[in-house]
Amino acid sequence: xxxxxxxxxxxxxxxxxxxxxxxxxxxxxxxxxxxxxxxxxxxxxxxxxxxxxxxxxxxxxxxxxxxxxxxxxxxxxxxxxxxxxxxxxxxxxxxxxxxxxxxxxxxxxxxxxxxxxxxxxxxxxxxxxxxxxxxxxxxxxxxxxxxxxxxxxxxxxxxxxxxxxxxxxxxxxxxxxxxxxxxxxxxxxxxxxxxxxxxxxxx
Amino acid sequence: xxxxxxxxxxxxxxxxxxxxxxxxxxxxxxxxxxxxxxxxxxxxxxxxxxxxxxxxxxxxxxxxxxxxxxxxxxxxxxxxxxxxxxxxxxxxxxxxxxxxxxxxxxxxxxxxxxxxxxxxxxxxxxxxxxxxxxxxxxxxxxxxxxxxxxxxxxxxxxxxxxxxxxxxxxxxxxxxxxxxxxxxxxxxxxxxxxxxxxxxxxxxxxxxxxxxxxxxxxxxxxxxxxxxxxxxxxxxxxxxxxxxxxxxxxxxxxxxxxxxxxxxxxxxxxxxxxxxxxxxxxxxxxxxxxxxxxxxxxxxxxxxxxxxxxxxxxxxxxxxxxxxxxxxxxxxxxxxxxxxxxxxxxxxxxxxxxxxxxxxxxxxxxxxxxxxxxxxxxxxxxxxxxxx
Numbered sequence: 001x002x003x004x005x006x007x008x009x010x011x012x013x014x015x016x017x018x019x020x021x022x023x024x025x026x027x028x029x030x031x032x033x034x035x036x037x038x039x040x041x042x043x044x045x046x047x048x049x050x051x052x053x054x055x056x057x058x059x060x061x062x063x064x065x066x067x068x069x070x071x072x073x074x075x076x077x078x079x080x081x082x083x084x085x086x087x088x089x090x091x092x093x094x095x096x097x098x099x100x101x102x103x104x105x106x107x108x109x110x111x112x113x114x115x116x117x118x119x120x121x122x123x124x125x126x127x128x129x130x131x132x133x134x135x136x137x138x139x140x141x142x143x144x145x146x147x148x149x150x151x152x153x154x155x156x157x158x159x160x161x162x163x164x165x166x167x168x169x170x171x172x173x174x175x176x177x178x179x180x181x182x183x184x185x186x187x188x189x190x191x192x193x194x195x196x197x198x199x200x201x202x203x
Numbered sequence: 204x205x206x207x208x209x210x211x212x213x214x215x216x217x218x219x220x221x222x223x224x225x226x227x228x229x230x231x232x233x234x235x236x237x238x239x240x241x242x243x244x245x246x247x248x249x250x251x252x253x254x255x256x257x258x259x260x261x262x263x264x265x266x267x268x269x270x271x272x273x274x275x276x277x278x279x280x281x282x283x284x285x286x287x288x289x290x291x292x293x294x295x296x297x298x299x300x301x302x303x304x305x306x307x308x309x310x311x312x313x314x315x316x317x318x319x320x321x322x323x324x325x326x327x328x329x330x331x332x333x334x335x336x337x338x339x340x341x342x343x344x345x346x347x348x349x350x351x352x353x354x355x356x357x358x359x360x361x362x363x364x365x366x367x368x369x370x371x372x373x374x375x376x377x378x379x380x381x382x383x384x385x386x387x388x389x390x391x392x393x394x395x396x397x398x399x400x401x402x403x404x405x406x407x408x409x410x411x412x413x414x415x416x417x418x419x420x421x422x423x424x425x426x427x428x429x430x431x432x433x434x435x436x437x438x439x440x441x442x443x444x445x446x447x448x449x450x451x452x453x454x455x456x457x458x459x460x461x462x463x464x465x466x467x468x469x470x471x472x473x474x475x476x477x478x479x480x481x482x483x484x485x486x487x488x489x490x491x492x493x494x495x496x497x498x499x500x501x502x503x504x505x506x507x508x509x510x511x512x513x514x515x516x517x518x519x520x521x522x523x524x525x526x527x528x529x530x531x532x533x534x535x536x537x538x539x540x541x542x543x544x545x546x547x548x549x550x551x552x553x554x555x556x557x558x559x560x561x562x563x564x565x566x567x568x569x570x571x572x573x574x575x576x577x578x579x580x581x582x583x584x585x586x587x588x589x590x591x
Contacts, residue, residue, distance in 0.1 A: 029550065051550065059573050062556050066524075066580040073543065073555045083544050 011043030333419015
C-alpha cells in the first residue's frame with residue numbers, strides 16, 4: 001500500500017524512511033503493518049539491525065517480501081493482530097496505510113496493544129496544495145495522493161490537526177512528530193505546509 | 204497425499220531424469236518413543252543434484268502418508284513411475300536441483316524398502332508383520348539424522364515436507380535445531396484434531412476388522428486385508444479434497460447417465476474412490492498404513508510442555524516458512540496459524556503464507572503458480588545464504 005514510489009529499491013534516499021529510522025534504536029523488534037514489498041523493513045534491518053516481521057494480505061507483496069529477505073506474515077489487518085501478543089514489539093509501524101484502513105481506531109488500538117510504541121505515516125490532507133485543488137473544485141492528486149477519486153484505497157484521509165485531535169480524544173500520547181515536504185522537514189504551520197506526517201505515539 | 208500422476212505441465216527436460224534408489228544400513232540401536240528399540244535399521248533413499256564441497260546445499264524432503272523416497276525423476280526400467288513431488292523438485296523447479304542436493308528417504312515402518320513390517324525381524328528370522336513397533340514422527344526424524352551423518356551432512360540447507368512430511372520438518376527444527384538452516388512446513392498442523400483422529404480410526408478399523416488381517420500377520424497366512432485397505436484409502440481421499448473441488452471434479456455425474464437402482468458404482472465419485480482404493484491396496488502394506496496413521500495421531504509436540512506450543516518450539520533456530528491452503532479443511536489454515544503464533548511468541552524467524560487454492564489438502568502436491576513461486580523465492584534466499 002506504499003503510495004510513494006521507492007527512490008531506491010533498498011529504501012535509501014527516502015526521507016520518510018530516514019525519519020522513522022531516526023526514532024528506532026538499533027536491534028529493536030519491529031512489526032510493519034501493510035508492509036508492501038518489505039522495502040521499509042529491509043531498510044530498517046540494514047540501517048538499524050532491527051528484527052521483526054511485515055504483515056500484508058496481498059499475495060504479490062508476500063512473495064516480494066520473501067524475495068527481499070524480509071519475514072512476512074500473510075494476514076488481513078482489518079481482522080486485527082490476533083497473531084501477536086500484548087507488548088511483544090518495541091515498535092509497530094503503519095507506513096502510508098492508516099488512510100486505507102476501514103477501522104482506523106481499531107488498528108491504532110491494536111498497534112498499542114502489541115507494541116510499546118506506534119509509528120504512523122500518512123499524507124496530510126491539509127497541505128496547501130491539496131487545499132488548493134479542493135478549492136479549485138477537484139480532489140487532490142499528487143505524489144503522496146496518486147489515486148483518482150474513483151480508484152483509491154484511501155478511504156480515511158485526514159489532516160495533521162485531525163490526527164492530533166483523534167489521539168487526544170483517545171488518551172494516545174504523541175511522543176514524536178516529523179513533517180516533511182519533499183525531503184525537507186517542516187516546522188512552521190505544519191498542517192498547511194507539510195505534505196507527509198510521521199508520528200510516534202504511545203499510551 | 205494422493206500421488207499425482209505425471210504432471211503434463213512439466214516437460215521431461217526439467218526432470219532430474221532416471222534415478223536409482225540406494226540403501227544405507229545402520230548397525231546402531233534406535234530407541235523408539237513406544238519404549239521398544241530397533242537393533243539396527245535400513246533406510247532407502249534417493250538423491251538428486253550434487254552436494255557441494257562445503258556440504259551446505261543439502262535439502263531433506265520428508266514424505267507424507269503414502270509416499271516414499273521416490274520424490275523426483277523416474278526409474279530407467281519404469282519411465283512412468285515419476286517421483287511424488289516431481290513438479291516441485293528438479294532442474295529449474297522451485298527446489299532447483301542445479302543448486303541443491305536433494306534427498307528423499309523412506310521412513311522406518313514404511314513399505315518401500317526401509318526397515319518396516321515387511322522386513323525380517325533378526326530376532327525371529329521371520330518378517331515383522333504385526334509385531335513391528337509403533338513408530339512416531341520423532342522416531343523417523345531420529346532415523347533420518349543417522350542418514351544425514353552417513354551422507355556427511357552436518358547442517359541441511361533446509362528440511363521440507365507437506366502434511367505429515369511437514370510434521371517431520373517441524374520435529375527436525377526442535378530435535379536437531381543446529382542441524383538445519385530452514386524448515387519448510389506446508390499444509391501442516393501442530394496436532395491432529397478429534398475429527399482427524401476419527402477419520403484415521405475409521406481407516407484403521409476397516410483394516411483391522413478385515414477377516415484377512417490376522418493380527419497383522421497376514422503375509423504368513425498368504426493373505427492381505429485388501430478390502431480394509433481399500434476402504435481406508437477411500438476415507439482418506441475424501442479428506443484430501445475440498446467439497447468444492449469434489450463438486451467441480453465429479454458433481455453428481457453418473458457413470459451411465461442414469462441411476463440403476465443397484466449398489467454398483469453409479470456416481471463418478473464412487474468410481475474415483477474405488478479406483479484410488481484398488482490402486483492403493485495393490486501396492487501399500489496395511490501394517491504400514493496402520494502405523495503411519497498412528498504416527499499422525501500421536502504427533503503433538505506441545506503435549507510434553509503442558510499444551511504450550513511456544514514452549515515446545517523454543518529450541519527452533521531455523522528460519523521457518525509455513526504455508527497453508529485456504530480450502531484445506533483437513534489441516535486448516537487456522538492450525539498453521541497456531542504454529543506461526545508459537546514461533547512469533549518466540550521471536551523465531553518465520554514467514555507465513557496462505558495460498559488461496561481450491562483443491563483442499565491435496566493442494567500441496569499440485570502445481571499452483573503462487574505456491575510454487577513462493578517456494579521458489581524462499582529457496583532463492585536459501586541459495587544466496589549457503590552458496591560458497
